[in-house]
Amino acid sequence: MGCTSCGTANGSKPGGCKSNGGCSTGGCNRMNTYDWLRNLPIADMDSHCNVVEVSFNKGTRKDFFRNTTVHFFEKGDLVTVEGVSGVDVGEISLTGEIVRLQMKKYGVKEGNPEMKKVLRTATERDLEQRGINKQREPEAVIRSRAIARQLKLDMKISQVEMQADGRKATFYYIADGRVDFRELIKVYATEFKVKVEMRQIGARQEAGKVGGIGSCGRELCCATWLTEFKSVNTSIARYQNLSINQTKLSGQCGRLKCCLNYELDTYLDALQGFPNDCDQLEVAKGRAYLIKKDIFKNLMWYSLPDSNKQYPLTIERVRKIKSLNRQNIVPEELEAVEVVSTKPKEVEPAFVDVVGQISLRSLERADKKRKQQRRTGPPQGNQAVAANQGVQGQQQKQGQNRGNHRPQQRNAGNKPQHQNPQRRRENNNNSNKQAN
Incomplete structure (x- = not known):
């Protein structure tokens, strides 16, 4: 959503637009903050925040x-x-x-x-000058990247922000380590005729400046509301029983998704009820190894070395087996519980033969007309004469139309110039039979 769509290109300020806000509500800005103290009355103007x-x-x-x-x-x-x-x-x-x-x-x-x-x-002059300098930013990004490549600096220019009056430019860059850009600043100042400021940002900050849509279908958190970036590692995914798949766990910045931290505290609180020293259990069939912990059903899944099957155990059963192992007692079975899914089973639809159920109206009309003719039979008497006259009239009209289009190929009459006598005799006999 932008100011051109809500009608603020000419300097006006609407109260709101159809894009979930307007320029009065800050809906066109990123990192927008809701002012929940807006309706608070001002008690003292001297103590009011200026x-x-x-x-x-x-x-x-x-x-x-x-x-x-x-x-x-x-x-x-x-x-x-x-x-x-x-x-x-x-x-x-x-x-x-x-x-x-x-x-x-x-x-x-x-x-x-x-x-x-x-x-x-x-003022209008300030806004016009800002628009002119903002148009220089895309070209400045391309040119600054080329200069950094010529100087063989291990860095990437992410964005260039021009000041409204065009006297200063801020170059945001990404680098893995320290970069000596003293010579680069001199070249930039000579090339763009501005005061140069270099700011190093990370990959997450770059994604926030560029923006985009995440795998959840919403705008990126770093581009809308997230201002503090916490470290994210693979252990967070292990706590939540997520498969370590780099392509699924990585965001558009190439790092692990920030949203992995959102539910971490809930998982850590739930895992406090699980025993910590139960990674291995001794039973008669062998040593069982812990595979995962299900905090939603309070189950611990184990696997035996002689099979690929996983056995879900309750927390009480795991603690009991562990206490028996401490007493050098090996139980016979794990006594796995049966996991019943509450999700309704989807029934696959059976095969349905739809042949003959779909028809066209034009075919239905033709079929009805054909059946009606079979019931009533061929026309007789005056009906046959009227039908014959109607057919002859249509043929005459068609002949006249053809004659109008091709006057040199037809005579003044509708009949052709040459006709077989035998064919003419058969036509006369057929017309006499229909008249009788």
Whole structure:
């Protein structure tokens, strides 16, 4: 969803659109935050928060600015703020008391004297200049990658963000280790005529900036709401009894999916009820090895060396067998429980012969007409004469039409020039019989 679809290309600001929000609600931005303190009444204007949160580049970058103007900005307003050696244009994403909570979350102090300020509401000139500089970004990405390749630097330029006035450019790059880009900065400054800032990001941050649709069918979490990236390893998948399949567990960034961490705490809490020292059990048939733990049914699955079958055991049975093994007692059987599935069994539909059930209306009409003629028989008397006259009239019309199209090939009459006498005699006899 973009501003061109909801009618804000000409600077207007609708109250909402059909794409689950509008520019007033922040629905067109990434990393949008719901202002649940918006309706809180202002008790004292002196204690009111004068800091606003401004988002840049469709919400991929956010920063805090002090509002020193007399204007009261709302969410979705375009403002001109202080930049590096110039000005920048952004969009108000949060105002009011919730900004203080966001500043506390990111460790920003409200009374910081180095905090930049909001200059004014963005003018048409500011928006036009920002649009011109934003058009330079795709070309700058291609050119910057070529320069980095010429200098033989082990890095990848992911994105280039131009400041609204075109005086500064931020180059986001990905690298496995440290990169000496001192010579690269000089070349970039000479090539693009801007002040260069290099920022290293990871593969997850790159996926958040690019965006996309995940395997779940929804937008990527890193592109919509996830701001803190926690480490994900294969042990998390083992706790959840997931098969270690790199293609299924990896996201669009090539790393393990962040959503593997979402249910990890639930699994860890449920696994506390399972015994930890029961990886092996001694029975009469041999040594049974633990395969997996089912936290939903509170079962532990074991396998014996002489068969490929897996045996589900209850937690009480496992503890009892383990206590017997400590007393050097080997039980005869594992006493596996029977797992009954509550899922309804799908019944396959039987073969149905549909031959003769599908017919066309035109064929049905022709069949009905044919059956009616068989019942009534051939026409007799005056009906036969009328039918013969109707047929002759149609033939005459067809002959006239042919004569109009081909006047040189036909005579003035409808009859041909030459006709076999025997054929003419047979036609006369047939017409006399029909008349009788």
